[in-house]
Amino acid sequence: MEKRVTxxxxxxxxxxxxxxxxxxxxxxxxPAIQALYQSLLLPDPFGLSSRFxxxxxxxxxxxxxxxxxxxxxxxxxxxAVTAISMSFxxxxxxxxxxxxxxxxxxxxxxxxxxAVAPAIAGVLWLFMFQPSFGVLAYYMKASGYNWNPVLxxxxxxxxxxxxxxxxxxxxxxxxxLAGLQAIPKSLIEAAAIDGAGKWRRFWTIVFPLLSPTTFFxxxxxxxxxxxxxxxxxxxxxxxxxxxxxxVLVYKxxxxxxxxxxLGSSAAQSVILMIVVAVxxxxxxxxxxxxxxx
Amino acid sequence: xxxxxxxxxRKTYGNTEVIHGVSIDIADGExxxxxxxxxxxxxxxxxxxxxLERITSGTVEIGGRVVxxxxxxxxxxxxxxQNYALYPHMSVFDNMAYGLKIMGKSKAEIRxxxxxxxxxxxxxxxxxxxxxxxxxxxxxxxxxxxxxxRDPAAFLFDEPLSNLDAKLRVQMRLxxxxxxxxxxxxxxxxxxxxxxxxxxxxxxVVMHDGVAEQVATPMEVYSEPATxxxxxxxxxxxxxxxxxxxxxxxxxxxxxxxxxxxxRDIALSDAGRDVLVGVxxxxxxxxxxxxxxxxxxxxAIETLGADTLAHGRLAxxxxxxxxxxxxxxxxxxxxGDVLPLAxxxxxxxxxxxxxxxxxxAAAG
Amino acid sequence: MVEKRxxxxxxxxxxxxAGIAVMCFPIYLAFVAASVSHREIIRPPMPLVPxxxxxxxxxxxxxxxxxxxxxxxxxxxxxMAMGIAIGKIAISIISAYAIVYFRFPFRMLAFWAIxxxxxxxxxxxxxxxxxVVASLKMLNSYTGLILPLIASATAxxxxxxxxxxxxxxxxxxxxxxxxxxxxxxxxxxxPLSVTNIAALFVILFIYGWNQYLWxxxxxxxxxxxxxxxxLNQMIPTADDYGxxxxxxxSALMAILPPIAVVVFMQRLFVKGLVExxx
Numbered sequence: 001m002e003k004r005v006t007x008x009x010x011x012x013x014x015x016x017x018x019x020x021x022x023x024x025x026x027x028x029x030x031p032a033i034q035a036l037y038q039s040l041l042l043p044d045p046f047g048l049s050s051r052f053x054x055x056x057x058x059x060x061x062x063x064x065x066x067x068x069x070x071x072x073x074x075x076x077x078x079x080a081v082t083a084i085s086m087s088f089x090x091x092x093x094x095x096x097x098x099x100x101x102x103x104x105x106x107x108x109x110x111x112x113x114x115a116v117a118p119a120i121a122g123v124l125w126l127f128m129f130q131p132s133f134g135v136l137a138y139y140m141k142a143s144g145y146n147w148n149p150v151l152x153x154x155x156x157x158x159x160x161x162x163x164x165x166x167x168x169x170x171x172x173x174x175x176x177l178a179g180l181q182a183i184p185k186s187l188i189e190a191a192a193i194d195g196a197g198k199w200r201r202f203w204t205i206v207f208p209l210l211s212p213t214t215f216f217x218x219x220x221x222x223x224x225x226x227x228x229x230x231x232x233x234x235x236x237x238x239x240x241x242x243x244x245x246x247v248l249v250y251k252x253x254x255x256x257x258x259x260x261x262l263g264s265s266a267a268q269s270v271i272l273m274i275v276v277a278v279x280x281x282x283x284x285x286x287x288x289x290x291x292x293x
Numbered sequence: 294x295x296x297x298x299x300x301x302x303r304k305t306y307g308n309t310e311v312i313h314g315v316s317i318d319i320a321d322g323e324x325x326x327x328x329x330x331x332x333x334x335x336x337x338x339x340x341x342x343x344x345l346e347r348i349t350s351g352t353v354e355i356g357g358r359v360v361x362x363x364x365x366x367x368x369x370x371x372x373x374x375q376n377y378a379l380y381p382h383m384s385v386f387d388n389m390a391y392g393l394k395i396m397g398k399s400k401a402e403i404r405x406x407x408x409x410x411x412x413x414x415x416x417x418x419x420x421x422x423x424x425x426x427x428x429x430x431x432x433x434x435x436x437x438x439x440x441x442x443r444d445p446a447a448f449l450f451d452e453p454l455s456n457l458d459a460k461l462r463v464q465m466r467l468x469x470x471x472x473x474x475x476x477x478x479x480x481x482x483x484x485x486x487x488x489x490x491x492x493x494x495x496x497x498v499v500m501h502d503g504v505a506e507q508v509a510t511p512m513e514v515y516s517e518p519a520t521x522x523x524x525x526x527x528x529x530x531x532x533x534x535x536x537x538x539x540x541x542x543x544x545x546x547x548x549x550x551x552x553x554x555x556x557r558d559i560a561l562s563d564a565g566r567d568v569l570v571g572v573x574x575x576x577x578x579x580x581x582x583x584x585x586x587x588x589x590x591x592x593a594i595e596t597l598g599a600d601t602l603a604h605g606r607l608a609x610x611x612x613x614x615x616x617x618x619x620x621x622x623x624x625x626x627x628x629g630d631v632l633p634l635a636x637x638x639x640x641x642x643x644x645x646x647x648x649x650x651x652x653x654a655a656a657g
Numbered sequence: 658m659v660e661k662r663x664x665x666x667x668x669x670x671x672x673x674x675a676g677i678a679v680m681c682f683p684i685y686l687a688f689v690a691a692s693v694s695h696r697e698i699i700r701p702p703m704p705l706v707p708x709x710x711x712x713x714x715x716x717x718x719x720x721x722x723x724x725x726x727x728x729x730x731x732x733x734x735x736x737m738a739m740g741i742a743i744g745k746i747a748i749s750i751i752s753a754y755a756i757v758y759f760r761f762p763f764r765m766l767a768f769w770a771i772x773x774x775x776x777x778x779x780x781x782x783x784x785x786x787x788x789v790v791a792s793l794k795m796l797n798s799y800t801g802l803i804l805p806l807i808a809s810a811t812a813x814x815x816x817x818x819x820x821x822x823x824x825x826x827x828x829x830x831x832x833x834x835x836x837x838x839x840x841x842x843x844x845x846x847x848p849l850s851v852t853n854i855a856a857l858f859v860i861l862f863i864y865g866w867n868q869y870l871w872x873x874x875x876x877x878x879x880x881x882x883x884x885x886x887x888l889n890q891m892i893p894t895a896d897d898y899g900x901x902x903x904x905x906x907s908a909l910m911a912i913l914p915p916i917a918v919v920v921f922m923q924r925l926f927v928k929g930l931v932e933x934x935x
Contacts, residue, residue, distance in 0.1 A: 005345065005825040006760050007838040016755035017767050019748040020808055024770055026793075027786060027805035028777045034785035092676045095669040102670075108923065109677045114930075115915035116684075117867035117885045123892060123908050124683040127690065127901070133701040135686060169680065174930065198665070227780045231869035235889050249780045256784040257874070265784050272781035280776050345829050366835030378826035382848040391844070392834035439834075 032273065038266035050263070057267035066243060067251070067268070074247040077161060078225040085165035086217060089172030094202070096173075097180040107177070114170035118163075119231030125163035126236045149237070153244025156237045160245050163236060164229045171224075172217050179213030180206065219283045226275070248272060295356030295369075295446040296321045297342065297479055302351035304337055304503075312337055313503045314351065319481065324473055326482045328490035329500035330526070335483045336451055338500070342481060343449050344368050356446050366395070371440035372449040376456060377432045379424040379439075385411075386420040389438045410441040413472065430461045437472065448473070450482040454489065466492060487527050491515070499523045517642075521649040524571050524642060530602060530617050534571045536646060539564050546570050550614030552607050554587055556641040567646035574602070574619040576640035585633030589616055591626055598622055603632065684912075690905040691715070698901045710902065718906040723891040723899065724879035727907045733876075734866055734883040735914070737802045741865030742858050744807035750850065753816035754842055758828070775810045779871055787874050797881045802872060806865070811933050812857055818932075819853050820846070856929035859922050863915040884911040 039057050043050040061067050096106050116124075128136045131148045140147040149155040183206060191201045207214075230249050233239060239246035239254060246254065252272065256265030297319040304312035312334045319325050327335040340346040342353055344365035352359050360368045371392075379388050386407055393403045411417045414434040424432055433453065440448050453469070454462045470493055473480050484490055490497055491511045499507045499514060499522070507519035518524035524532045537546040540553065543560040546568065547553045554570060561568070577587075588608035595602040601624045607614040608631050618634055626632065643652040686705075690698055693708035720726045755761075756768055779786060786805060795801030823846070831841045872886040879887070888907055893899025919926050 003757055003821070003825065003828075005828045006758055007828075007841075009759060009838055010761070012838055013755040013759035013761045013764070016751040020752040020771060020813065021767060023748065023804065023808040024774055027789060028774050028782075028808060029770075031782045031785035031789055032777050034788065035782050038785065088676070092673060095672045095676075098669040099666060099673065106673050106677065108920065110673075110680060111923075111926075112916050112919050113680055115863055115867075115919045116912050117869060117915075119867075119869040119885050120888060120908055120911055121683075123888055123904070124687055126892070127905065128683060128686055133699050133703060135701075135703055135705070138701040138703075166680070166683070171930070174927065178931065227778050230780060231885075234869070234873070235892065252781070253783055253870070257787075262784060269781050269783070269785075273776060276778060276781060277776045340829075343829075343833060345832065365829075365833045370833065372830070372833045374826040374830060376824060376826055378824065378830035380827065380830070380845055382845075391831075391836075395835040395840065439830075 035266045035269040035273070038262055039270045041266075042263050053263075057263045058271075061264055061267050061271075066246075069243065070246050070248050070251045073157075073243070073245065074226065074249075077157065077164075077229075077245070077247050078222055080157075080161045081164045081168065081225040081229070082218065082221040084161065085168040086172055086214070086221060088165070089169045090176050090214075092169070093173050093176035093180055094206075096177055110173050111170045113167060114174075116167060117231060118167055118229055119235050121163050121167040122160075122232040122235035125159065125166065129159055149241075151241055153241055156241055156245050160229075160232055160236050164225060164232050167232070168221060168224055172221065175213055175217055176210070179210050183209050216283075219279065223276075223279050223283075226279075248275075295479060296354075297356075297447055297481065298352075298354040299338075299342065300352045300354075302338065302341060302353060303349045304334070304341060304346065305349045310349075311503050312341075312349075315500075315503075315505045316351075317498055317505065317508055319479060322477045322479055324470075324480045324482065324493060324495045325498060326484060326490040326494035326496075327498045327500055328484055328487060328526075331485055333500040334503040335485075335498075335500045339449055339451055339481060339483045342447075343370055343372050369446040370449055371443045371445040371447075372451065373436045373440050373453045375452040377424070377436040377453075379432060379435055381424055384421050384423060385416060385427070385435050385438075388424065388435055389442050392439065392443050406442045406444075407438075410438040413441065413475075414438050414468075429457050430465060433457060433461075433465055434468075437469070441472070441476070444478075446479065448478050448480040448482075450480065450484075452484055453482075454484070455486070462489070469493065487529070491527070497527075499526060501526070517651065518571075519651050521569055521571070521644045524644070528573055528575075530574050530619065532571045532573045532642070533616050534569050534644070535607075535614065535616075537568055537570045539566045539568060548607065548610070548614065550607055550610040550612060552587070552609045552614075556586055556636055558638045559641050559643070561643065561652070568652065569644040569646050569649070571642035571644065572636055572640065574617040576637040577618040577620070577634045578637065579620060579624065580633050580635035582633045584635050586636045587616070587634050589618055589632045589634055591628055591630045591632060594626060594628060596622075601626070684909075687905045687908055691718075691902050691909055693902060695900045695902055711906075714902040714906045715910075717900075718903045718910065722887070722903065722907060725882060725887070727884060727887075727910050729880055730882050730884040730887045730907075731910060731914075733799075733802075733881060734885065734911075736799050737868065737872070737883055738862050738865035738914075740799065740803035741806050741868075742861035744803060745809040745812050745861050746854055746857055748807060749809045749812035750816050750847075750854070753813045753820060754846065756813075757817055757820040758838065758841075771808070771810050771813050773810075774808050779806070783870070783874065790875055796875050797878045801875050802868075802881075802883070806868070806871060809861075812861070815853065815857060815932055816850065819850060823849060852925075852928070853932070855922075856925045856932060858929075859918055859926045860929035860933055862918055866915050 040052060040054060041050040042053040042056060092110060096103055099106065128134050129149060131137050131150055137147050147155060149159045187205055188201060191205045196204060227249055230253065233245055233247060233250045237245040239250050248268065252265055252268045255261045255268065299315060299317045301314045301316055302312060303310060303314050315338060317325065327338060329335045337346060341348045344360065344363060348361050352361055354360065355368055355370065380391065383391065389407045389410060390403045393406060411420055414437060416434055416438055419427060419431060424435065427435065436453065454465050457465060466489055482493060494511050496509060497511050497514050498505050501522045507514055507523045514523060514527055518527065521534055525534060536549040537554065539561045540547050541564050543562055543564060545553055545555050589603060590605045590608045591603050592605040599622050601620045601622055603618045603620055603626060605616060607616050644650060645652055689705060689707050691714050692711035693704055694710055697703060697708065718727045720728065752771065756764060790796060790801050790805060827845060828841065831845055836844060867885055869886050872883045876882050884907065888911055891904040891907055893901055893904065
């Protein structure tokens with residue numbers, strides 16, 4: 001889509017674009033190129049000089065069991081967060097779509113957690129599940145369950161998944177509700193006249209019509225769980241115990257800043273860039289289609 | 294106020310020429326209407342005069358000054374747009390004052406000019422309102438007021454009435470005409486509506502496929518259309534146009550559809566020439582069988598009250614030959630009738646079949 | 658409406674209330690924790706109703722905190738959030754204006770360059786971006802906190818989308834009225850964009866306020882910490898060290914401004930959220 005009417009000016013458009021392009025080049029492209037370049041270098045142990053090693057960092061990385069484990073951890077984390085958050089939000093949205101009385105109050109009370117930073121969501125949930133005194137941890141232990149996410153990797157993963165999913169419910173709820181409200185009531189009434197019960201109506205009429213929203217949220221949630229949950233992991237578990245919650249994004253940070261393994265960190269950055277690029281392309285191609293739906 | 298002269302103006306997009314050399318001379322104070330179907334290039338032509346489109350070749354002069362390379366604001370014109378193009382966040386007053394503010398006029402002068410235009414257009418009670426709080430007709434007036442306050446050399450109108458309902462359109466048509474007559478500003482008006490064109494214009498420009506087919510007064514365009522396109526476009530229902538060959542006698546036209554037509558007052562010397570014979574439906578009357586020029590087999594009847602339209606085909610036509618006659622309201626006819634029709638003298642139009650141009654025929 | 662009666666509606670209400678309880682409980686508990694003493698918390702079970710120390714704990718959190726008082730960190734967060742929101746809107750609206758209303762060489766290149774930033778979130782280029790900022794001597798500065806984050810493809814696309822819906826005739830009318838490109842921008846385009854700017858501001862303010870990784874990397878001095886990242890350093894690492902009520906009071910302060918924005922500007926917030934995802 002293009003404007004038919006434009007202004008003639010040789011200099012002005014460049015001046016207008018300059019700030020955005022300058023920031024983009026200095027803080028996006030230059031670092032990205034640096035990451036590409038560094039991913040091909042191997043610094044000596046003292047960081048004084050480095051050698052050009054082609055794809056050794058990548059080869060090394062892809063044969064590193066810790067890195068492969070991190071991939072797996074990320075997959076488990078991402079899928080769990082997306083599934084839990086989306087199904088819980090869909091349930092709430094379907095219910096909110098049914099009520100008339102108090103619906104705006106419900107909506108209000110369900111959307112504010114969007115404003116909570118992931119890192120703070122981490123602190124809040126950590127506090128409740130803190131093994132020695134956290135309220136929920138206390139009652140779990142009182143009922144005989146051995147709860148200790150500081151030592152148990154599976155429990156630590158459960159904890160970060162819950163916090164991350166909790167934070168994303170508001171967003172999903174808002175979009176699901178909007179999607180549900182956009183479905184023409186006449187379709188549902190037609191199905192009711194055709195004799196479909198409530199449950200059947202939902203799965204045969206409502207859910208298929210909601211699929212553009214669902215797919216859109218799927219992509220958004222995957223992206224969120226992949227990239228925006230660094231704060232949650234960092235505050236709650238710092239990737240532990242025993243790397244059980246070290247997702248890829250956390251590993252880039254840990255290897256680059258804590259471990260000072262620049263070559264490997266850069267190679268990981270490059271791999272992540274490819275992942276984002278793929279996700280972005282999927283998102284945009286899908287949105288193109290959504291317009292025509 | 295100023296004369297406008299458009300000389301051999303052409304417009305090309307990429308390799309496609311959409312305006313093929315149009316020339317129009319507009320006298321000072323004249324009201325010119327450019328009319329044509331959508332896509333004929335009439336809006337493009339107007340926008341080239343306004344300075345909103347580049348002129349590929351040819352010249353446009355306003356007040357004796359070539360304006361090809363001037364910005365719209367330097368051309369001393371004002372324009373009324375199809376969707377009014379009022380600034381939605383500004384009050385009526387600010388909408389009308391905006392151009393004057395940019396010109397750097399004093400507050401007092403702006404006030405005076407806007408008030409004067411508002412009084413003329415009966416907009417005084419609405420000056421502080423936003424456009425969205427106005428009706429369609431009021432918005433249209435504001436758009437005109439915005440043009441009026443500038444006191445420009447020329448007004449340009451781009452289908453200004455097409456967003457209004459039919460009744461309002463008739464009323465605004467009159468108001469535009471009155472406004473233009475009272476200020477006497479040269480005006481160029483684009484429309485696809487032939488009634489609007491006929492009623493407003495001092496002179497009409499009928500455009501088709503990027504060519505100005507005829508530039509003439511409304512009456513000339515109606516009574517002596519220069520081409521078959523003009524003949525078919527102006528007038529409703531459209532003129533009956535039938536392909537024919539000039540007969541041996543010169544006064545007889547053998548229709549491709551079958552029967553022959555023998556108008557009483559017209560003749561062409563070159564027998565065998567391919568021509569198009571045109572007759573307006575309103576120039577036909579029921580006649581005695583002996584005086585008939587054509588015979589119409591009625592296939593459908595539309596009763597309009599004042600008139601009755603008889604649709605059908607010429608009696609004896611083998612292929613084509615569709616024909617319409619506009620008869621008085623009380624005419625008693627029914628489907629299946631064969632009507633003998635006489636053509637009003639002097640009302641047969643002849644066009645060359647190859648060029649579609651009007652042929653000046655000798656009286657027969 | 659189909660089957661809007663009796664039992665179904667009651668179930669809906671019950672599910673919604675349960676859902677809200679799950680969503681709100683963590684905040685409620687933080688509120689309780691901020692109103693009792695550290696001793697009460699670390700000796701389970703901790704109380705589930707608010708205690709008497711709310712004001713004391715807040716005062717301590719604001720003035721002292723752990724490393725630095727919450728007042729300082731809140732101020733830093735405010736500067737960062739405002740800087741990011743205003744900066745992103747400012748540079749995005751002018752770049753969208755350039756891309757939509759002008760034709761010039763490299764226009765599509767500029768468009769794609771801006772688009773590419775979507776594919777390079779800070780998380781994937783942490784170390785080299787840090788190095789650039791460090792070499793520009795921007796560590797521990799507001800410039801360093803704000804500037805690298807203000808490029809925005811999303812905001813640019815949103816404005817582009819919006820500009821495309823503005824009728825061409827408006828530009829033409831402005832040109833006939835004698836307005837040049839800058840005047841058109843200031844007098845027509847900017848006033849028409851107010852709602853979009855406001856909606857975007859709400860979203861970007863929350864985005865800026867909630868930044869975590871970036872301030873964590875580039876602010877090493879406590880007085881430059883933002884509240885969201887500073888909170889991490891306030892988490893007691895052992896029962897006898899630190900003070901949970903102070904931490905939770907700070908956490909409440911950290912979420913208060915963005916929540917206030919969502920609650921009081923709900924309509925703009927929803928609009929902003931929906932539009933930026935288009």
